Amino acid sequence: xxxxxxxxxxxxxxxxxxxxxxxxxxxxxxxxxxxxxxxxxxxxxxxxxxxxxxxxxxxxxxxxxxxxxxxxxxxxxxxxxxxxxxxxxxxxxxxxxxxxxxxxxxxxxxxxxxxxxxxxxxxxxxxxxxxxxxxxxxxxxxxxxxxxxxxxxxxxxxxxxxxxxxxxxxxxxxxxxxxxxxxxxxxxxxxxxxxxxxxxxxxxxxxxxxxxxxxxxxxxxxxxxxxxxxxxxxxxxxxxxxxxxxxxxxxxxxxxx
Amino acid sequence: xxxxxxxxxxxxxxxxxxxxxxxxxxxxxxxxxxxxxxxxxxxxxxxxxxxxxxxxxxxxxxxxxxxxxxxxxxxxxxxxxxxxxxxxxxxxxxxxxxxxxxxxxxxxxxxxxxxxxxxxxxxxxxxxxxxxxxxxxxxxxxxxxxxxxxxxxxxxxxxxxxxxxxxxxxxxxxxxxxxxxxxxxxxxxxxxxxxxxxxxxxxxxxxxxxxxxxxxxxxxxxxxxxxxxxxxxxxxxxxxxxxxxxxxxxxxxxxxxxxxxxxxxxxxxxxxxxxxxxxxxxxxxxxxxxxxxxxxxxxxxxxxxxxxxxxxxxxxxxxxxxxxxxxxxxxxxxxxxxxxxxxxxxxxxxxxxxxxxxxxxxxxxxxxxxxxxxxxxxxxxxxxxxxxxxxxxxxxxxxxxxxxxxxxxxxxxxxxxxxxxxxxxxxxxxxx
Ligand SMILES: Nc1ncnc2c1ncn2[C@@H]1O[C@H](COP(=O)(O)OP(=O)(O)O)[C@@H](O)[C@H]1O
Ligand SMILES: [Mg+2]
Numbered sequence: 001x002x003x004x005x006x007x008x009x010x011x012x013x014x015x016x017x018x019x020x021x022x023x024x025x026x027x028x029x030x031x032x033x034x035x036x037x038x039x040x041x042x043x044x045x046x047x048x049x050x051x052x053x054x055x056x057x058x059x060x061x062x063x064x065x066x067x068x069x070x071x072x073x074x075x076x077x078x079x080x081x082x083x084x085x086x087x088x089x090x091x092x093x094x095x096x097x098x099x100x101x102x103x104x105x106x107x108x109x110x111x112x113x114x115x116x117x118x119x120x121x122x123x124x125x126x127x128x129x130x131x132x133x134x135x136x137x138x139x140x141x142x143x144x145x146x147x148x149x150x151x152x153x154x155x156x157x158x159x160x161x162x163x164x165x166x167x168x169x170x171x172x173x174x175x176x177x178x179x180x181x182x183x184x185x186x187x188x189x190x191x192x193x194x195x196x197x198x199x200x201x202x203x204x205x206x207x208x209x210x211x212x213x214x215x216x217x218x219x220x221x222x223x224x225x226x227x228x229x230x231x232x233x234x235x236x237x238x239x240x241x242x243x244x245x246x247x248x249x250x251x252x253x254x255x256x257x
Numbered sequence: 258x259x260x261x262x263x264x265x266x267x268x269x270x271x272x273x274x275x276x277x278x279x280x281x282x283x284x285x286x287x288x289x290x291x292x293x294x295x296x297x298x299x300x301x302x303x304x305x306x307x308x309x310x311x312x313x314x315x316x317x318x319x320x321x322x323x324x325x326x327x328x329x330x331x332x333x334x335x336x337x338x339x340x341x342x343x344x345x346x347x348x349x350x351x352x353x354x355x356x357x358x359x360x361x362x363x364x365x366x367x368x369x370x371x372x373x374x375x376x377x378x379x380x381x382x383x384x385x386x387x388x389x390x391x392x393x394x395x396x397x398x399x400x401x402x403x404x405x406x407x408x409x410x411x412x413x414x415x416x417x418x419x420x421x422x423x424x425x426x427x428x429x430x431x432x433x434x435x436x437x438x439x440x441x442x443x444x445x446x447x448x449x450x451x452x453x454x455x456x457x458x459x460x461x462x463x464x465x466x467x468x469x470x471x472x473x474x475x476x477x478x479x480x481x482x483x484x485x486x487x488x489x490x491x492x493x494x495x496x497x498x499x500x501x502x503x504x505x506x507x508x509x510x511x512x513x514x515x516x517x518x519x520x521x522x523x524x525x526x527x528x529x530x531x532x533x534x535x536x537x538x539x540x541x542x543x544x545x546x547x548x549x550x551x552x553x554x555x556x557x558x559x560x561x562x563x564x565x566x567x568x569x570x571x572x573x574x575x576x577x578x579x580x581x582x583x584x585x586x587x588x589x590x591x592x593x594x595x596x597x598x599x600x601x602x603x604x605x606x607x608x609x610x611x612x613x614x615x616x617x618x619x620x621x622x623x624x625x626x627x628x629x630x631x632x633x634x635x636x637x638x639x640x641x642x643x644x645x646x647x648x649x650x651x652x653x654x655x656x657x658x659x660x661x662x663x664x665x666x667x668x669x670x671x672x673x674x675x676x677x678x679x680x681x682x683x684x685x686x687x688x689x
Pocket of ligand 2: 044045046089174175
């Protein structure tokens with residue numbers, strides 16, 4: 001049996017002082033795309049935050065293994081260098097730090113960590129141009145400060161661009177589809193699909209089924225009140241689309257405490 | 258606090274053989290002012306935040322540039338940033354011809370003009386900084402034995418900057434009194450960089466005075482770059498006079514020194530005069546950096562825009578006081594002042610005080626000061642992409658400083674400054 005790319009074992013986690021995740025189990029193998037769905041406030045972003053090591057989110061029990069190694073022992077930057085990428089639900093604006101300078105620094109930090117040669121400014125520019133065309137992002141956004149003055153859609157494209165450049169082993173996308181128009185949605189989906197490969201895994205967090213029409217998931221999980229209450233194939237997403245999340249609450253209410 | 262230590266040195270100073278007679282009188286008079294005033298104390302309003310007793314209690318020694326010194330040469334070479342119109346090096350306050358490249362008539366030293374037989378008292382010398390008001394300026398004049406002398410003739414544009422480098426010879430408790438005289442004549446355009454560097458890791462005291470005249474329609478950028486690496490007391494007095502439709506931009510970069518005090522006074526004396534005062538102070542450890550600026554709008558339609566940014570790491574302490582005076586007939590004045598600060602260290606501190614004295618009614622004046630910390634969300638975002646914490650903090654510090662660096666007129670100098678700022682931020686990131 002191969003070691004899973006990502007494994008969560010009975011993960012309990014707090015956001016600040018508040019318990020949010022209440023025993024999450026999840027196994028994701030390289031080559032798989034999993035979708036994580038669930039109503040607002042169910043803990044999807046908390047799960048994502050825990051995976052990328054965001055301060056003020058803490059795992060109180062359980063374990064998370066990345067390629068069989070203890071992920072929780074690693075600082076956020078080391079997780080990134082080991083190959084985890086998070087597309088944030090709300091990317092921050094960083095005035096004064098140019099996108100291109102930041103991304104080359106990040107790429108080279110990752111490459112150094114993985115024992116690959118660094119990319120010089122010239123090659124980086126070429127690489128960047130190629131990926132920007134892929135997400136249909138105007139080139140001047142690269143010279144601008146990170147996300148400063150970007151529209152919501154541009155920010156999301158920028159997240160996908162970063163993902164394409166950094167070529168992670170595990171990509172976690174936190175509602176990258178929310179609030180996007182059809183064009184932007186297509187770009188995001190194409191970006192994700194272009195990265196699909198037998199070595200990579202993806203966890204696509206979404207509130208809506210529509211993204212999953214273009215990014216076909218291997219497994220769909222439903223998170224409710226900090227627990228994965230159902231897992232299944234893509235038909236589960238369609239079922240949710242049809243029935244809404246209402247039945248979950250009933251199911252949760254009926255479940256023994 | 259005693260001024261005695263300086264008397265002996267004052268009497269022992271042997272001026273240049275070719276020095277003109279007026280120099281002795283000027284020096285004696287200045288020394289009397291210094292002795293009469295003594296070192297300032299914190300009881301004086303202008304010195305409330307800065308205690309100079311450490312300077313007063315140390316017996317400093319004037320170095321005597323004893324020929325070639327490898328560490329001086331290394332420090333001077335290290336300060337180079339690219340092509341210049343002239344590079345003038347002053348060691349212990351005296352011109353060092355072997356390390357310099359003058360631009361005759363334009364960028365030279367007083368001692369060189371004396372040797373060439375011109376012994377008149379040059380333009381702004383002693384006219385702009387009042388030794389009665391500034392004991393440190395009086396002390397500088399008392400030890401005047403040479404000066405950098407810049408004269409940009411009418412209608413002349415210098416494409417490349419003039420680089421002035423001031424350094425003391427290695428030795429215990431060195432003092433030097435750099436003096437800079439700049440005359441930018443009508444409709445000229447130039448950039449002058451005054452660079453202060455260290456040649457040894459020992460305690461030293463640099464006491465500089467700069468006098469600048471900007472003639473009608475002229476455009477001058479003046480960069481004051483304090484980048485001493487040794488434990489340094491640095492006191493600087495800069496005074497400028499800006500004439501009709503002229504523009505002066507000062508760039509004050511405080512990137513080194515344990516105790517730094519800068520006084521900068523700009524007078525806009527005729528209609529349409531403009532000044533831009535940029536400053537960046539980057540403190541680490543227990544450094545204290547005190548910037549006092551004063552702009553006097555003396556005529557109508559003057560513009561002043563001031564932006565001083567502070568980055569304070571460790572337990573450093575920054576002080577910014579910005580005084581704006583608008584005279585009764587200086588109508589249509591536009592005066593802006595901003596002082597954003599970034600506190601990096603847990604023990605870091607900043608005092609920011611604007612002081613507006615507006616005696617005209619039809620003016621636009623604004624000021625603002627802020628104190629903030631690094632955005633933790635931004636740091637996390639950078640880290641989540643693989644950038645280390647130290648590197649992330651440095652990037653954000655650079656971003657904060659960028660506005661000031663970007664306004665510096667020479668690309669080579671901008672690159673050098675950025676490297677310097679990066680190096681300083683990097684070490685402070687690890688420390689705090
Ligand atoms: N920093 C925080 N401190 C306390 N509670 C938080 C914090 N962040 C999120 N929460 C709470 O945790 C719950 C789950 O939020 P989140 O993980 O963002 O859900 P989702 O992404 O599924 O909408 C919500 O009730 C939210 O209010
Ligand atoms: Mg969310």
